[in-house]
Amino acid sequence: MSSENAIEVSNLSKCYQIYDTPRDRLMQMLFGGGNKRFYREFWSLREISFSIPKGKVYGILGKNGAGKSTLLQIICGTLAATTGEARVAGRVSALLELGSGFNPEFTGIENIYMNAQLLGLTRAEVDGKLDHIIAFADIGDHVHQPVKTYSSGMFARLAFSVAIHVDPDILIVDETLSVGDAWFQHKSMARMRKLMESGCTVLFVSHSIDAVRALCDYAIWIDGGTLKMQGNVTEVTNAYMNDVFVEHNRLILEANDVPIHDELDNVAVAGPTQVVANDQEEATPIDAEMPSDGAVLHVQAVQVLNADGKPVDRIEQRDELSLAIDVKFHKALKNVSIGFLIKDQFGQELTGESIFNSFRKGVEVHAGQLLRVRFRGANLLRGGQSYSVAIRINQVSRWDRSDNVVIYADELAAVFDVLTDNDEPMWFKFRMPFKVECQ
Incomplete structure (x- = not known):
C-alpha cells in the first residue's frame, strides 16, 4: 500500500447467496458442492478499484441499492469481500447506520465508553474526552438514560459526537447528518470542516448533491455495483445529476400516462x-x-x-x-x-x-x-x-x-x-438590500 494513500480498494467484489426458502439453505448445506447449488447469486459490487490520498474528502454517489453501504462496510472491516481487498491506513471512525454498535440497554454514558474503546481509545483517553462528547451531543440528562428510549435524532447526536472525538485518521459518514434538527446539522457540518482542515480523510455518502459539492474535493459514482465515474466533484456530480434527470423524466411520464418512448426518444x-x-x-x-x-x-x-x-x-x-x-x-x-x-x-x-x-x-x-x-x-x-x-x-x-x-x-x-470592490468589500456570499436603523 502506498504511503500517500489512506484507502486503497483493489478489484473489490461482493456476492450474496439468495435462498428462496429455508429448505434451500438446508439443501445447500447437505448436498451443495461442485456445480450443484440451491441459491441465486446477487453481486452487490463488481470489480471496483480506486485509491484515496491522505487528507482528501471524497463523496460517494449512487442511487439506493447501488452498493454504497456494502462498499463502506467492507472498507470498515465489518463485512468480508468475496474477491479483491480494501486496505486502510490509520484509525477508522464510521457512522454507517443509525445507532450501530450501541447497546439499547446501556445508558448513553456506557455506550460512549464502549464505542470509543472499540474505536481504539483507552478508558483513560475516554475519561479526558467525556465532557466534550457530552457537550457536543447536547442531549441533556438523557445521556444517563438507556439509549432504547432515544429518538432517532438523539441517536445521531450521540453517535456523531463519539465518532468525531476519537481523533480518527479516516471518517466515514453515511447519511447520518440528515437526521436531527437543523441546528445540529449545521453544527455537525462545521465540525466536519474542522476535521478536514486538520488532515482527516473523509468518505461522505449523501443523496444531497449540494452537501457533496460543499464538502468534497472529489467524488465516486457507484451504479449497479460498478464504478461508473470518479474524479473532480463538479464533473462527477454534473454527470450524476444528468442521469437523475433522465430517471426523473421517466417517472413523471409514467405517472401521467404518457408513452415514454415517444416522448423521450x-x-x-x-x-x-x-x-x-x-x-x-x-x-x-x-x-x-x-x-x-x-x-x-x-x-x-x-x-x-x-x-x-x-x-x-x-x-x-x-x-x-x-x-x-x-x-x-x-x-x-x-x-x-x-x-x-x-x-x-x-x-x-x-x-x-x-x-x-x-x-x-x-x-x-x-x-x-x-x-x-x-x-x-x-x-x-x-x-x-x-x-x-x-x-x-x-x-x-x-x-x-x-x-x-x-x-x-x-x-x-x-x-x-x-x-472586488475595495470601497465596499463583502464578507458574505451575496448582499441583500437591508434597511438599517439605530436607536
Whole structure:
C-alpha cells in the first residue's frame, strides 16, 4: 500500500447467496458442492478499484441499492469481500447506520465508553474526552438514560459526537447528518470542516448533491455495483445529476400516462433579475430542418452581459447583470420554461430564476423557432470570486411542478468573475438590500 494513500480498494467484489426458502439453505448445506447449488447469486459490487490520498474528502454517489453501504462496510472491516481487498491506513471512525454498535440497554454514558474503546481509545483517553462528547451531543440528562428510549435524532447526536472525538485518521459518514434538527446539522457540518482542515480523510455518502459539492474535493459514482465515474466533484456530480434527470423524466411520464418512448426518444438531457418575455423577445421563426442527431433543441448561446449589453466574463460588484440564453427548437413543444442557477465554486446554488417561476406558465414553441430569453437584475454577489451558471429547460404546467420534465440541462453553461470592490468589500456570499436603523 502506498504511503500517500489512506484507502486503497483493489478489484473489490461482493456476492450474496439468495435462498428462496429455508429448505434451500438446508439443501445447500447437505448436498451443495461442485456445480450443484440451491441459491441465486446477487453481486452487490463488481470489480471496483480506486485509491484515496491522505487528507482528501471524497463523496460517494449512487442511487439506493447501488452498493454504497456494502462498499463502506467492507472498507470498515465489518463485512468480508468475496474477491479483491480494501486496505486502510490509520484509525477508522464510521457512522454507517443509525445507532450501530450501541447497546439499547446501556445508558448513553456506557455506550460512549464502549464505542470509543472499540474505536481504539483507552478508558483513560475516554475519561479526558467525556465532557466534550457530552457537550457536543447536547442531549441533556438523557445521556444517563438507556439509549432504547432515544429518538432517532438523539441517536445521531450521540453517535456523531463519539465518532468525531476519537481523533480518527479516516471518517466515514453515511447519511447520518440528515437526521436531527437543523441546528445540529449545521453544527455537525462545521465540525466536519474542522476535521478536514486538520488532515482527516473523509468518505461522505449523501443523496444531497449540494452537501457533496460543499464538502468534497472529489467524488465516486457507484451504479449497479460498478464504478461508473470518479474524479473532480463538479464533473462527477454534473454527470450524476444528468442521469437523475433522465430517471426523473421517466417517472413523471409514467405517472401521467404518457408513452415514454415517444416522448423521450428525442430528448437528451445533456450539456450549455427580471425576465424579459414580451412581444419583442418572442420565439423567432428560423430554419426548421431537424438535425442529424435527432435532438429536440440546441442551445446556441449562454452569455453573461454587462450593463451595456456586451458579453463579458467578469463584472463589477453591484453592476447590472444579465444572462442571455438563445435556444433553437427543432420540435414543437408546449409549456416550455428556461431557467438558470448561479453557483459558487463549490457548486452550491445561490440564486436563480425561470420563465415558469416568474409568470407561472411556460411558452409554446414551434419547430424551427429561436427563443431568446434575457434575465436582468442587480449583481448582489460578492466580489473576488468566480461563479458558474447552470441552465435547465423544462416542460412544466402545474405550479407544484408535479409534471416537470427536464429536456435539457447543462450544469456548467458559463463561468464568470465578480471583481472586488475595495470601497465596499463583502464578507458574505451575496448582499441583500437591508434597511438599517439605530436607536
